[in-house]
Amino acid sequence: MNISLDLGELQLNKRFFIGKVLPALDGSRLGSVIDIGCGSGIYVELCRQIQEAVHPGVPMRCYHGIDQQELRPLEERYPFFRGHQLQLCRDSLPELPEVETVLCCEVIYYLPCWEQVVDYMLQHATVQVAFDLMYFLDHRREPVVAPLTYCKGSEHLTYLIRSLGEFERAIDRLLTKHPAARVAHRAEWPISPVAMQNWTGIADLQVTNGWLVIRKD
Numbered sequence: 001m002n003i004s005l006d007l008g009e010l011q012l013n014k015r016f017f018i019g020k021v022l023p024a025l026d027g028s029r030l031g032s033v034i035d036i037g038c039g040s041g042i043y044v045e046l047c048r049q050i051q052e053a054v055h056p057g058v059p060m061r062c063y064h065g066i067d068q069q070e071l072r073p074l075e076e077r078y079p080f081f082r083g084h085q086l087q088l089c090r091d092s093l094p095e096l097p098e099v100e101t102v103l104c105c106e107v108i109y110y111l112p113c114w115e116q117v118v119d120y121m122l123q124h125a126t127v128q129v130a131f132d133l134m135y136f137l138d139h140r141r142e143p144v145v146a147p148l149t150y151c152k153g154s155e156h157l158t159y160l161i162r163s164l165g166e167f168e169r170a171i172d173r174l175l176t177k178h179p180a181a182r183v184a185h186r187a188e189w190p191i192s193p194v195a196m197q198n199w200t201g202i203a204d205l206q207v208t209n210g211w212l213v214i215r216k217d
């Protein structure tokens with residue numbers, strides 16, 4: 001599939017998504033999407049291009065983007081895009097119809113209410129969910145709250161990094177509430193301590209970025 005995104009030099013994680021996560025998603029079921037923490041909309045463009053390649057001439061039905069940042073530019077650019085500007089963990093999540101695919105990319109590890117967000121994703125996806133976590137592989141490590149001043153705006157985001165085991169137990173609990181859902185794919189890459197130090201200011205933080213694809217079909 002020919003995808004042409006201007007990823008720039010910072011977007012290693014997007015390349016990882018395209019190479020290692022996207023193949024586990026059903027590209028024919030990206031015509032209706034909820035994207036939690038959609039940011040400036042790279043995944044909107046990615047889904048639009050995949051939809052165009054898989055179903056030529058059939059436009060996206062809907063793409064709901066949820067984020068605390070201004071989403072009007074995405075609404076102006078994409079006729080199928082609906083923005084829901086709110087602060088996750090403070091405001092209620094919007095009442096939206098079910099969609100085929102729910103994405104939450106590079107956001108969950110900023111959210112103390114991440115379990116509610118995963119629950120919401122599992123409720124709203126009819127086909128598939130993809131999201132990523134950041135964790136210590138060593139279960140003996142204490143969770144770290146690492147301050148990070150988010151580089152794109154004035155808001156202050158904070159990494160919440162827990163052990164993989166802690167995340168897995170919580171995800172298992174959530175999956176029991178949604179019996180049709182199962183983990184279909186995992187992909188992980190170790191983030192270098194130097195990169196983590198650049199982002200958080202904390203030395204020696206060896207963490208892994210792990211993606212999960214959960215399917216309901």
Ligand SMILES: C[S@@+](CC[C@H](N)C(=O)[O-])C[C@H]1O[C@@H](n2cnc3c(N)ncnc32)[C@H](O)[C@@H]1O
Binds near residue numbers: 036107
């Ligand atoms: C690292 S960016 C990822 C953006 C996009 N998903 C991507 O991968 O390009 C994190 C996004 O999460 C949003 N975000 C973080 N915490 C949030 C919160 N509490 N409520 C709403 N949005 C939040 C930020 O505004 C930002 O757009």
